[in-house]
Amino acid sequence: MTTNRGLPRTLRRSGSLPASRTVRIVILGQAAVGKTAMAVRFITKRFIGEYDPTLETIYRHEVAINGDVVHFEILDTAGQEEDALLIEEKIRWGDGFLIVYSVTDRCSFDEVMRLCFLVNHIHAGANRGRSNAEPPPTLIVANKKDLEYDRMVTPEDGENLSRGLKLPFHEISARDSWEETAAVFHALYADVAQQLDASPPSFRRRAVSKLMEKIPRIHSGTALGATGRSFSFGSFRDYLPE
Numbered sequence: 001m002t003t004n005r006g007l008p009r010t011l012r013r014s015g016s017l018p019a020s021r022t023v024r025i026v027i028l029g030q031a032a033v034g035k036t037a038m039a040v041r042f043i044t045k046r047f048i049g050e051y052d053p054t055l056e057t058i059y060r061h062e063v064a065i066n067g068d069v070v071h072f073e074i075l076d077t078a079g080q081e082e083d084a085l086l087i088e089e090k091i092r093w094g095d096g097f098l099i100v101y102s103v104t105d106r107c108s109f110d111e112v113m114r115l116c117f118l119v120n121h122i123h124a125g126a127n128r129g130r131s132n133a134e135p136p137p138t139l140i141v142a143n144k145k146d147l148e149y150d151r152m153v154t155p156e157d158g159e160n161l162s163r164g165l166k167l168p169f170h171e172i173s174a175r176d177s178w179e180e181t182a183a184v185f186h187a188l189y190a191d192v193a194q195q196l197d198a199s200p201p202s203f204r205r206r207a208v209s210k211l212m213e214k215i216p217r218i219h220s221g222t223a224l225g226a227t228g229r230s231f232s233f234g235s236f237r238d239y240l241p242e
């Protein structure tokens, strides 16, 4: 039996129709930490080893959580350094953020603090004047924990950083575990839903800029059109669920 207890307010329902909501997630982190691998793993349940370096993509994926339909829009950003204005627009677009590093790459760990600061700074600017503005839901994700012999960042390093920044922390292997990967997206969704419920609709960031419209979209549930995104394996589309 399902109950509505514990669900975010707007997801509770009196009738039998499921509620539905769109949640925009931005995945940030240095190149090669596994941002694409995480998004594709979550959506397709498969780990696909090699990708061309990311051309930015928005993955769209519907999933049932607690009986409700959640429309994820997941922006997989390019890992390399970018124009500050472009990154600002992408950060403004997001409802929630995954900041990813690889346990095999100390530099990617060192980058986490800067990215967290950037996200908070940009959202604080966007919400200036709001008395109840909270920092946006953000999770720190340590990926590639399966590569134990190449590890350069310990779990304690990650936990200390998470304590210092007061952000939740997950250590995962996108390669070895769909469950761990999905748990990250579900946890972020829960935080985003709670925050969206608490803020009036007029403050929600729903405008889509010209820049965001140009980013190719891949929808997990439909026949896919031209995406501009190339993959170095046979066909990404073959892996998407019906």
Ligand SMILES: Nc1nc2c(ncn2[C@@H]2O[C@H](COP(=O)(O)OP(=O)(O)OP(=O)(O)O)[C@@H](O)[C@H]2O)c(=O)[nH]1
Residues within 6 Å of the ligand: 029, 030, 031, 032, 033, 034, 035, 036, 037, 038, 048, 049, 050, 051, 052, 053, 054, 055, 077, 078, 079, 080, 143, 144, 145, 146, 147, 172, 173, 174, 175, 176
């Ligand atoms: N062993 C292991 N390898 C992983 C894991 N996740 C990703 N990789 C590998 O790491 C490499 C980089 O993964 P990507 O998903 O392309 O990384 P990215 O962060 O999207 O990189 P950019 O697109 O350049 O920003 C690929 O060779 C993946 O197969 C993991 O959990 N374990």
